[in-house]
Amino acid sequence: MKRWIAITGIVLIVLGVLGVWLSYKEKPEDITYGISFNTLYARELGLDPRVVYDAFLDDLGARHLRLAAHWDMVEEARGVFSFEELDYQVRRAEEVGADIIFAVGRRLPRWPECHIPLWVQSLSWEEQKEELRVYIEAVVERYKDSPAITHWQVENEPYLEVFAQEYCGELDEEFLKEEIALVKELDPSRPVLVTDSGNLGTWVGAYKNGDAFGTSVYVYFWNPELGQFRTVLPPWVYRLKEGVLELLFGEKETFLIELSLEPWLLEPVADVPVPVQYSRMHIGKFDEVIEYARHTRYEKQYLWGGEWWYWLREYGRGELWYRGKELFE
DSSP states (O other): OHHHHHHHHHHHHHHHHHHHHHTOOOOOSSOEEEEEOOHHHHHHTTOOHHHHHHHIIIIIOOOEEEEEOOHHHHOSBTTBOOOHHHHHHHHHHHHHTOEEEEEESSBOSSTTSBOOOGGGTTSOHHHHHHHHHHHHHHHHHHHTTOTTEEEEEESSSTTOTTSSHHHHOSOOHHHHHHHHHHHHHHOTTSOEEEEEOTTTOOOHHHHHHSSEEEEEEOOEEEETTTEEEEOOOOTHHHHHHHHHHHHHHOOOEEEEEEEEOSOOOSSOGGGSOHHHHHHHSOHHHHHHHHHHHHTTTOSEEEEEOHHHHHHHHHTTOOHHHHHHHHHHO
8 A cells, every 4th residue: 555655656746747847938028019900890880891800900009910801801602802902901910010920711800700691691601612722712812911910819619619600610621721721822931820728728729720720818707697706727737738839839929829817708798788798808817828838938828808998988987908018118
């Protein structure tokens, strides 16, 4: 019995030392903040997307952007592409010297996660894949000559099947690999970023298949049964997961690609009273989330929720917008 206790103790010590080693990540001297911008979300809030986007660049001072070419936004009718909004966003980024992570695919940021044009929904999956190839080629060919683009993001958290499965269905991993290969063939000069959930994802598929990897970080959640609750994961877990995957698949460029700084809601923002919104994300929680993210030690962190901060500012509650502005300054 004593022998087994001793062996167990040794194993635990070895695992502890290994965990400390794998979770080591040098603390960055400075954190570079970026921000996601979503045209569809700005519209949902009743805002002019160009006005909000310009405020991101000219007032917040953001110079690192994640943009999304939502399929249902750029190809509302089959074979008829509308690039006006994305053209504007890319042109303005070039004018101010900002860089862009450009997301393409069927599953892109914001609910309902899979943004599929109405005309596609009656097609079989095989037919949808053909149309997806056409759409991806159209987007990449249009923007690959822009000096502002540094990465292509293919899909968004594609391995997160426990979320929005009713809209996205099960992952077709072979087709995901085809999408990545297609983007790399169209534009061999830029790395492909693949993302996964920080709270729920294993990261294995996303890390293995991309040239670069991005994780989301959500600290506060809400559901009708539990109300609001905080993540149980300490920040070092992100470092540990990255260390394990780096050991398995080699070192890659990594991002904290989605740091949530908005309330977790089940209804559109405009339908929720502002005090309820604030109970789930106020300035104190905002600062707490930023501090939590510092301890993950990602050098590049992209903030999530700026459209909501702008919307609040329009209603006379500008503290989150100005706090965000301090980070970019």
